[in-house]
Amino acid sequence: MGLGFNTFRRNPREGVEQEQWDDLILLLQDFRLQTVPDRMGSVLDTSDTFSVSSARRYLDGIMLFTGGPVTRWNNWIPIKINILIWRIRLSNIPTRERLSHRGILVDSILCPICSSRVETIDHIFAGCSDLIVLWSRIAVWWGVNLPSQITMDSLINWAVSFPWRIGQLKAFDAVILISFWCIWNFRNATIFGAAIPGNL
Numbered sequence: 001m002g003l004g005f006n007t008f009r010r011n012p013r014e015g016v017e018q019e020q021w022d023d024l025i026l027l028l029q030d031f032r033l034q035t036v037p038d039r040m041g042s043v044l045d046t047s048d049t050f051s052v053s054s055a056r057r058y059l060d061g062i063m064l065f066t067g068g069p070v071t072r073w074n075n076w077i078p079i080k081i082n083i084l085i086w087r088i089r090l091s092n093i094p095t096r097e098r099l100s101h102r103g104i105l106v107d108s109i110l111c112p113i114c115s116s117r118v119e120t121i122d123h124i125f126a127g128c129s130d131l132i133v134l135w136s137r138i139a140v141w142w143g144v145n146l147p148s149q150i151t152m153d154s155l156i157n158w159a160v161s162f163p164w165r166i167g168q169l170k171a172f173d174a175v176i177l178i179s180f181w182c183i184w185n186f187r188n189a190t191i192f193g194a195a196i197p198g199n200l
């Protein structure tokens with residue numbers, strides 16, 4: 001390649017700069033310039049030509065989540081609520097604990113409602129002492145028992161634990177999922193708006 005330190009205004013420093021330089025040389029050492037006109041090619045498709053479908057396949061391969069719990073969709077409630085539940089089940093909502101874990105500076109990692117425990121997904125929806133009464137009231141309202149263990153998963157699947165007819169099941173399921181939506185909005189209003197804990 002003929003590349004050398006004299007190509008640059010200064011030599012690479014040691015450490016990561018030197019490592020990156022060595023890696024670059026390794027990548028380029030077998031590369032040979034050809035005396036042919038320049039052309040655009042695509043490595044995403046065996047035909048060497050770009051197509052939207054090949055780009056889509058590539059992006060799906062690196063971005064789409066596979067595995068995890070099976071998605072349940074309740075068509076009696078707005079799509080935005082189903083999407084929130086889907087994100088909760090993938091542990092993909094910005095709780096304080098999650099933001100902090102990703103290196104984002106937050107004022108506090110404590111639950112904004114009770115201020116006594118770390119705000120994890122399980123805590124905000126199933127463990128917070130100030131919010132748990134909501135699930136007890138729903139149980140009394142519908143004349144059912146609470147799940148034996150109150151967790152985020154057991155609450156999301158609460159409706160399917162009963163041998164109900166489909167309409168009854170979907171209605172109760174809607175109540176549960178909307179409650180998740182209300183809790184998340186209440187939590188956000190507490191942090192960013194004027195909601196006062198205890199008003200739920």
Ligand SMILES: [Zn+2]
Pocket residue numbers: 111112113114115116117123124127128129130
């Ligand atoms: Zn709490």
